[in-house]
Amino acid sequence: MNWIYFPLYALLTACLYAIGIVFLYVASDKRKIFKPLGNLSLVLGIGALSLFIVLLWVNIGRPPMRTLGETRLWYSFFNLVIGYIIYLRWGYKWFLIIILFYAGMFLTINYIHPEAHEKTLMPALQSPWFVPHVIVYMISYALLGVSSLIGIYGLFLEYRNKSKNEIIKLADNLVYIGFSLLTLGLLFGALWAKEAWGNYWTWDPKETWAFLTWLVYLIYIHFRYFHPSRVKTQFWILSVIYVVLLIAWFGINYLPSAQNSVHVYAQ
Amino acid sequence: MLSFLLSLINKPLKHNLVELQNDTTSVGNTKRLWVQPWKYAENFIITINLLILGFAIEAISGGAGINIPGFPVNLYFIIGLGVVMTLVYVKFRDKYVIKWLSGIPAAISVIVLYSVMVLLLGFIPQDMAQPPVFLKISGLAHVKSSWPFFLLQFYFLIILGFVALKRAIPFKVKNIGFLLNHFGLWLTILAAGLGSSDQQRFSMNLYENEKQSNLGIAENNDKYELPFSLKLLDFNIIEYNPKIGIFDIGTGRFIMGKAKTLPFAESNLETNLGDWHLKVLKYLPQAIYKGGALVPTDSIAGYPAALVLAKNTISNDTVRGWISTGSINLHPDYLKLKGKEYLMLNTPEPKKFYSKLVVFKGSAPPDTIQIEVNKPHTVAGWTIYQSAYNSDMRKWSNLSVVDVVSDPWLPVVYTGIFFLLAGALYMFWIGKDKKE
Numbered sequence: 001m002n003w004i005y006f007p008l009y010a011l012l013t014a015c016l017y018a019i020g021i022v023f024l025y026v027a028s029d030k031r032k033i034f035k036p037l038g039n040l041s042l043v044l045g046i047g048a049l050s051l052f053i054v055l056l057w058v059n060i061g062r063p064p065m066r067t068l069g070e071t072r073l074w075y076s077f078f079n080l081v082i083g084y085i086i087y088l089r090w091g092y093k094w095f096l097i098i099i100l101f102y103a104g105m106f107l108t109i110n111y112i113h114p115e116a117h118e119k120t121l122m123p124a125l126q127s128p129w130f131v132p133h134v135i136v137y138m139i140s141y142a143l144l145g146v147s148s149l150i151g152i153y154g155l156f157l158e159y160r161n162k163s164k165n166e167i168i169k170l171a172d173n174l175v176y177i178g179f180s181l182l183t184l185g186l187l188f189g190a191l192w193a194k195e196a197w198g199n200y201w202t203w204d205p206k207e208t209w210a211f212l213t214w215l216v217y218l219i220y221i222h223f224r225y226f227h228p229s230r231v232k233t234q235f236w237i238l239s240v241i242y243v244v245l246l247i248a249w250f251g252i253n254y255l256p257s258a259q260n261s262v263h264v265y266a267q
Numbered sequence: 268m269l270s271f272l273l274s275l276i277n278k279p280l281k282h283n284l285v286e287l288q289n290d291t292t293s294v295g296n297t298k299r300l301w302v303q304p305w306k307y308a309e310n311f312i313i314t315i316n317l318l319i320l321g322f323a324i325e326a327i328s329g330g331a332g333i334n335i336p337g338f339p340v341n342l343y344f345i346i347g348l349g350v351v352m353t354l355v356y357v358k359f360r361d362k363y364v365i366k367w368l369s370g371i372p373a374a375i376s377v378i379v380l381y382s383v384m385v386l387l388l389g390f391i392p393q394d395m396a397q398p399p400v401f402l403k404i405s406g407l408a409h410v411k412s413s414w415p416f417f418l419l420q421f422y423f424l425i426i427l428g429f430v431a432l433k434r435a436i437p438f439k440v441k442n443i444g445f446l447l448n449h450f451g452l453w454l455t456i457l458a459a460g461l462g463s464s465d466q467q468r469f470s471m472n473l474y475e476n477e478k479q480s481n482l483g484i485a486e487n488n489d490k491y492e493l494p495f496s497l498k499l500l501d502f503n504i505i506e507y508n509p510k511i512g513i514f515d516i517g518t519g520r521f522i523m524g525k526a527k528t529l530p531f532a533e534s535n536l537e538t539n540l541g542d543w544h545l546k547v548l549k550y551l552p553q554a555i556y557k558g559g560a561l562v563p564t565d566s567i568a569g570y571p572a573a574l575v576l577a578k579n580t581i582s583n584d585t586v587r588g589w590i591s592t593g594s595i596n597l598h599p600d601y602l603k604l605k606g607k608e609y610l611m612l613n614t615p616e617p618k619k620f621y622s623k624l625v626v627f628k629g630s631a632p633p634d635t636i637q638i639e640v641n642k643p644h645t646v647a648g649w650t651i652y653q654s655a656y657n658s659d660m661r662k663w664s665n666l667s668v669v670d671v672v673s674d675p676w677l678p679v680v681y682t683g684i685f686f687l688l689a690g691a692l693y694m695f696w697i698g699k700d701k702k703e
Contacts, residue, residue, distance in 0.1 A: 004525050116527040120507050120616045123640035172699050180695035187684050187691070196641050198468065198652045198672035200680065201459060203411050208389040215382040219375060225699075226371040257392045 003117050009052035010107045014100065016045030017080060021096045024087075042084050042096070049077050062121040065134040068250055068265040069115040072106045074134070078142035079103040082174075086146070090170060098149055129192035137185035143178030144217065144245055147171045151238030158232050168231050171238060172224070179217050186210055205255060206263030209248035216241040305367055310376035317422055318380060321415025325406035332412040334464070338675070341461040348457070352425070356432040369429035377423045384416050420460060427453045444693035451686025458683055462676025469672075470654065473499035475665040479627055483671060493671065495628040495646060500635070502622050504662040506615035508532050509571050509592050511547070513540050517607040532573045532612055542581050543604060549574040554591060561589050561600075567663070570594045571612060577604055586610070595663050614661070622653055622667040638669065649673050 023038030053073060056064050064070040083099030086092060150171045157164045189210070190200040201207060220237045227233070252258040253265065300309060325332070335341065359365050367373060388410040391402065398408035406413025431449040434442040469483025469491055479498035483491040510529035512521040521529060522541035530538050536547040553569030554561040561572045572591035578584070586604050592612045593599035602610040621639035626646050628634075636644045636651070643652040649671050657664040 003527075114527060116523075118528055119531065120618070123617060123619055126619070127641040176698045177695055180691040183687060183691035183694075187688055190684065194677075195643065196652075197654075198643070198650060198670050198674075200684075203388065203393065205389060208385060212382060212385045212389055215378060215385060219378050219382065222371060222375055222378070226375075252389075255390065257390055 003056070003114055006052065006114070007111055009048055010111060013045045013049040013052075013080070014104050014107065016041050016048060017096070017100050020045060021093065021100065024093050024096070042087075046077070046080050046084065049073075049080065053077060056117070060117050060119045062119060063131050063134070064117065065130065066121065066125065066265070067115050067117065068253075069110050069113065070117070071134065071138060071249070071265070072110050074138040075142055075145075076103040076106045076110075078139050079106075079146065082142055082146055086170070090166075098153070099146070102145070102149060124196050127192055127196065129188055129195065133185060133188040133192055136181045136188065140178045140181035140185055141245060141249060143174045143181065145242060147174040147178060148239050148242035150174070151235045151242075154231070154235035155239065158235060164231060164235075168224075168234060171234075175217065175221065175224075175238075179214075179221060182214055182217065186214055204263060205252050205258035205261045206248070209244070209252050213241075213245045213248045216244045303363055303367075304370070305372065307372045307376060310372045311380075313373075314376045314380050314419070314422065317418050318384075318415045321413070321418040322405055324418075325414040326404050328414070330403040330406055330408070332406060332409050333414055333417045334412075335461055337464040341464060345457055345461055348424075348428075352428045353432060356429060357436065360433075360436075365429060365433075368426055369433045373426050374430060377419065377426055381419055381423055384410060384419060388416075420456065424453060424457055427456075444690055444697060447686045447690030447693060451683050451690055453683075455680055455683030455687060458676050458679040462674075462680065465675050467673040468670060469493065471497060471669050471671060473497055473502075473622070473624070473667045473669060475499050475502055475667075479625070493649070495626055495649065497651070497669070498625045498627070499667050500623040500625060502620070502656060502664060502667040504620040504656070504664070505618045506571075506662055507618045508550075508552070509612040509615040511536070511538075511545065511573065511575070511590075511610070511612055513543060513604065514601075514609050514611055515607050516609065522608070529613065532571065539580070541608070542579055543608075543610075544578045544580055545610070546576045546578075547573050548576055548587075556597075561591060568594065570597070571615060572600070573612060575602065575610060577602070577610055579605065595660055617662075620653065620656060622669065624651070624669075626651075648675070 020038045020041030020043075023034045023041060027034035027038060053064060056073075064073065079099055080103050083096050083103070086099075087096050150167055154164050154167050154171070157167065189207070193202070194200040220234070220241060223230075223237060224234050247255075250265070252261065252263075298306070300312075336344075356365060387407055391407055391410070393411070394409060395402075402408035406415060410416050427449060431446060431453055434445050435450070469485055471480065471483055471493075473480065477499070479496040481493045481496040483493045485491055508531040511532040512529040514521055523529070524538065524540055529540075530536060532547055532550055534547060534550040536545070536550075538545050551561065551563050551569075551572045553564050553566070554572035555564040555566060555569050556562075557564075563569075570592050572589055574589050575587070577586045584605070586602060588602045589600055590602050590610055590612050591600040592614060599611060604610055619639060621637055621642075623635065623637050626634045626636060628647055634646065636646070638644050638651055638653045640653050643650045645651070650673075652670040652672065653667070654670045655668040657666040660666075
């Protein structure tokens with residue numbers, strides 16, 4: 001399996017996920033069969049993308065976590081999974097639609113910009129820390145990305161004077177889990193850096209921005225905790241701080257201060 | 268010390284009562300400034316003034332930055348800070364100053380401004396050889412060792428410390444997650460920041476077949492005698508197979524396959540590149556010229572070579588012959604296919620490189636160790652890392668560059684990190700605490 005088959009699997013995933021959503025909307029008391037069918041289709045959609053990731057991993061003989069496109073692949077995957085979990089837990093069908101478009105956007109970027117998926121892995125990346133470090137970060141990015149979508153949706157509800165208490169509680173769950181994984185990712189990175197280079201922290205631009213991301217979510221959590229009623233401000237913060245995360249993820253490649261970073265993704 | 272700091276930042280402001288409208292930094296109802304309880308406006312004013320003080324000290328010192336004292340002063344400072352803060356907390360816990368310093372507006376103001384400083388650190392290239400004068404004088408060219416950053420971080424630690432103490436005394440089990448996160452961060456930042464001055468890091472250039480050396484080279488090229496010596500027995504590189512490709516000397520590029528990558532050369536590989544179907548008939552990981560032909564060898568002088576059959580898918584022309592990567596002494600072997608297209612093997616990339624070293628320390632018997640990237644070795648408080656080699660000489664490099672690092676504060680920093688990891692897992696599991 002190599003990247004040539006990516007469009008096929010991505011399309012299959014998107015279609016199955018979309019069909020699943022349609023089935024869930026069609027399902028009713030009279031048409032009960034559509035609910036399990038919808039769930040099945042969603043699971044198969046996620047399954048298709050995970051199958052692609054597994055086969056790609058086997059084919060290139062290294063974890064597919066080296067290039068930016070490879071991280072986008074994981075990001076889309078975790079978004080689809082999180083969307084489905086939120087549906088199972090909270091029953092939001094509309095949320096699956098947003099997630100499909102959002103994850104689909106990242107899959108489309110990968111389709112438009114296919115990358116070279118070299119089989120080589122430089123010695124610094126050959127470490128037991130590599131996979132946990134990237135995985136916890138990608139799950140965290142996906143959770144926090146979803147929380148910012150909720151922030152935007154919350155603002156939308158705010159301006160239509162609809163109730164949004166349930167929405168902010170959903171965001172709480174996502175941010176707390178996402179932030180704890182963000183902490184783990186940051187610390188795993190520090191422990192790994194000590195093992196590889198002898199420094200756990202060097203204020204490398206990627207580290208600086210990762211830390212900044214951690215700080216802005218810290219601000220959000222404290223603000224939310226102490227001003228529980230200022231929901232509108234919270235939605236604003238949630239929507240805006242995600243930009244910092246995006247800069248840490250790939251924006252730093254374009255910053256002048258990051259030209260000597262050891263963390264710029266392989267192209 | 269604390270009260271001194273407070274008086275320092277309070278005095279000039281107390282005479283400066285201003286009616287403040289409900290601006291963006293002020294949360295809650297409009298109230299007069301400096302009427303207790305202090306809200307966001309007062310806290311941002313205090314923190315910004317602290318920053319201004321830092322910038323002033325930095326400018327007066329000509330942008331020299333701050334030098335953190337090493338052992339034992341930093342140890343006394345850490346213990347002293349912990350003890351003084353605990354005593355102050357126990358004695359004055361009902362006073363407003365403690366309520367203020369362990370309150371949320373103080374915390375948020377300091378995290379926000381701390382984030383701003385980190386943001387500047389993230390945008391402005393740091394430690395340039397010739398920074399613009401403004402950046403140097405203000406300390407922004409070396410934020411992490413500048414006075415404003417130091418003062419802010421210190422203030423951050425005071426607030427964080429009191430916040431942790433508030434939940435620690437009296438201790439309740441349900442506060443365990445909160446304490447792990449807050450005390451863990453306090454300990455990590457304090458130990459990492461103040462311990463950094465005791466960190467020693469040197470680079471050593473070790474050559475095969477040379478006698479042992481204890482010469483460490485610091486980042487500024489200063490030489491230093493280490494308390495142990497190292498001798499390089501053997502340096503080795505394991506390489507990936509070379510990639511096979513068709514190079515177009517007209518465009519100066521390789522002709523790429525659909526996957527935009529070139530395949531590794533290996534026996535029986537069949538692949539299509541451009542208009543050519545390639546088949547590797549024989550692959551030799553170690554080959555050498557003997558009697559005008561490439562033959563397998565066990566010699567260190569060997570290099571990868573492949574016998575390839577190339578067939579043009581349009582014209583059906585075939586080309587058969589040997590290609591090789593060459594070595595540092597011998598040119599690579601190419602195969603001309605057509606016009607400007609040449610079949611060749613790329614320089615192999617390193618998969619793993621490692622050094623076998625003998626460590627001599629005092630009268631102890633010499634110790635033989637092996638290090639590679641991500642697998643350092645610790646000897647008597649010094650950790651030895653595989654860092655680099657002479658990449659021009661590829662696997663024939665007789666130079667191994669190792670870094671030796673001594674970081675006596677590491678156990679303390681790791682204790683803090685361990686608390687933070689435990690706190691993160693707690694947070695992952697429990698989620699949001701119910702507000703009391």
